[in-house]
Amino acid sequence: MKIAIVGAGIAGIATAFELMEAGNEVRVFEQHRAAGEEASFAPSGLMWPCVINPWGASAFSQSLQLGMARPPFAELRAQGAVLSAPRRWARRQQAFAKKQRDAETLPALQALELLAMQRMQHVQELLDIGGQFSQGLLLPLRKEPGAAALYELTRRLSAAHVDYRRCNEAEARAIEPGLATDIQMACAIHLPEAWSGNGRLFSQGLLQAMQPHGLQLHTQHAVRSIHSTGSGVRLQLADSEQHFDAAVLCAGGDTNRLLRPLDVQLPSAAICSYSASIQISEESLAPRGSVIDLENSMILTRQGSRLRISGGAELGYPESAERMEEARHLLTSVLLEWFPGCIQPSQSILQMWRGTRLTVPDGLPVVGPSGIPGIWLNTAHGGYGWGLSMGCAHHLRQSLMGHSPTVDPQAFGLQRLR
Numbered sequence: 001m002k003i004a005i006v007g008a009g010i011a012g013i014a015t016a017f018e019l020m021e022a023g024n025e026v027r028v029f030e031q032h033r034a035a036g037e038e039a040s041f042a043p044s045g046l047m048w049p050c051v052i053n054p055w056g057a058s059a060f061s062q063s064l065q066l067g068m069a070r071p072p073f074a075e076l077r078a079q080g081a082v083l084s085a086p087r088r089w090a091r092r093q094q095a096f097a098k099k100q101r102d103a104e105t106l107p108a109l110q111a112l113e114l115l116a117m118q119r120m121q122h123v124q125e126l127l128d129i130g131g132q133f134s135q136g137l138l139l140p141l142r143k144e145p146g147a148a149a150l151y152e153l154t155r156r157l158s159a160a161h162v163d164y165r166r167c168n169e170a171e172a173r174a175i176e177p178g179l180a181t182d183i184q185m186a187c188a189i190h191l192p193e194a195w196s197g198n199g200r201l202f203s204q205g206l207l208q209a210m211q212p213h214g215l216q217l218h219t220q221h222a223v224r225s226i227h228s229t230g231s232g233v234r235l236q237l238a239d240s241e242q243h244f245d246a247a248v249l250c251a252g253g254d255t256n257r258l259l260r261p262l263d264v265q266l267p268s269a270a271i272c273s274y275s276a277s278i279q280i281s282e283e284s285l286a287p288r289g290s291v292i293d294l295e296n297s298m299i300l301t302r303q304g305s306r307l308r309i310s311g312g313a314e315l316g317y318p319e320s321a322e323r324m325e326e327a328r329h330l331l332t333s334v335l336l337e338w339f340p341g342c343i344q345p346s347q348s349i350l351q352m353w354r355g356t357r358l359t360v361p362d363g364l365p366v367v368g369p370s371g372i373p374g375i376w377l378n379t380a381h382g383g384y385g386w387g388l389s390m391g392c393a394h395h396l397r398q399s400l401m402g403h404s405p406t407v408d409p410q411a412f413g414l415q416r417l418r
């Protein structure tokens with residue numbers, strides 16, 4: 001088949017790999033000058049396990065709070081000129097969380113993340129692409145969590161077959177020797193097999209590896225609209241029309257704009273978060289793996305000789321220099337609080353970034369048919385888009401090629417949101 005992919009973020013690139021491997025002729029259309037300029041630019045990098053991601057499906061993040069009083073930056077902050085839209089979305093999300101909890105979403109997510117890791121391993125065996133991967137994740141807890149909350153967290157980890165260990169302070173410091181000596185910890189949870197990596201580096205590597213094999217990437221080619229013709233699809237570009245057997249929308253935050261004329265509803269919200277990337281100046285005092293500050297909902301990952309710290313969740317706020325500065329200040333102060341020796345206090349940030357996570361109310365990705373013949377979706381990955389990228393792409397490949405699915409298609413289909 002001749003297949004078009006709209007969007008060259010991590011989802012589009014992973015989908016291109018899967019569809020090419022299945023023997024299709026694939027063209028990727030990207031509106032920017034380069035791939036990975038939107039949500040895939042500088043995510044935190046957490047890949048596995050999703051169950052620990054504080055920005056995951058709402059039910060997970062709620063129960064991961066462990067009863068702590070959380071500062072405002074850790075919560076979803078909503079406002080907007082048209083206030084009702086974000087508020088409506090937030091209400092819907094709460095209703096979903098209440099109704100579903102994680103009884104339905106958790107097993108589906110686990111199956112998808114297992115598939116994602118298997119496919120990532122497959123890509124690595126085939127192509128050996130760099131991704132500044134690092135192993136191990138620590139959740140240091142300053143206060144003793146309530147027994148019920150801790151039980152809930154460990155129940156989720158066990159249910160997801162995640163190896164974890166509860167550590168005392170001395171053990172946590174042996175795992176992360178750079179942890180500030182003046183921070184007192186009640187305990188910590190260590191996940192020795194957790195993974196993180198640099199999604200942008202990986203996706204650039206994957207793209208380069210595919211181009212000699214026939215992948216065509218058309219940058220600076222914004223798709224204006226997309227139409228089903230019955231026998232295929234037609235893409236409207238600025239100066240041409242192109243015909244394909246099928247098209248996959250991996251258009252991140254722009255997906256709704258393309259779906260609207262087709263009368264397809266994707267109930268989603270664009271939640272903005274921030275990340276700061278900083279060069280390590282003292283290796284021995286830097287985190288060795290990832291660290292999650294649950295109180296602040298911040299994720300700290302190791303990306304080669306750099307650190308990346310991310311946090312914040314905003315709905316309906318425009319980008320502003322003031323908010324960027326506030327985020328910079330909060331992210332660096334949390335980093336310096338946990339790992340004071342690894343960077344100089346006056347050190348400047350290499351890269352400060354604000355990105356958008358397109359999220360649907362249950363927090364799971366939307367992968368599968370759009371309901372319009374020939375038009376497929378791989379989008380709205382929320383806080384999981386990098387970690388699940390190869391799993392979502394493989395699931396899309398199975399649906400599009402008519403193969404039996406490894407994961408439950410209902411759990412990720414658009415239909416579930418109606």
Ligand SMILES: Cc1cc2nc3c(=O)[nH]c(=O)nc-3n(C[C@H](O)[C@H](O)[C@H](O)COP(=O)(O)OP(=O)(O)OC[C@H]3O[C@@H](n4cnc5c(N)ncnc54)[C@H](O)[C@@H]3O)c2cc1C
Nearest residue numbers: 007009011031039040044045046223252355384385386387
């Ligand atoms: C601060 C932050 C931290 C994060 N941390 C993590 C993490 O730790 N782990 C994790 O798994 N995920 C994380 N995420 C989420 C992850 O980054 C996203 O889910 C993922 O990057 C989404 O990829 P995508 O390809 O769907 O979207 P995008 O990267 O946004 O790609 C969409 C692409 O489509 C292009 N496009 C859109 N419309 C058109 C059009 N009409 N024509 C042509 N091109 C078009 C865009 O230009 C863009 O390049 C984080 C996100 C943020 C913001």
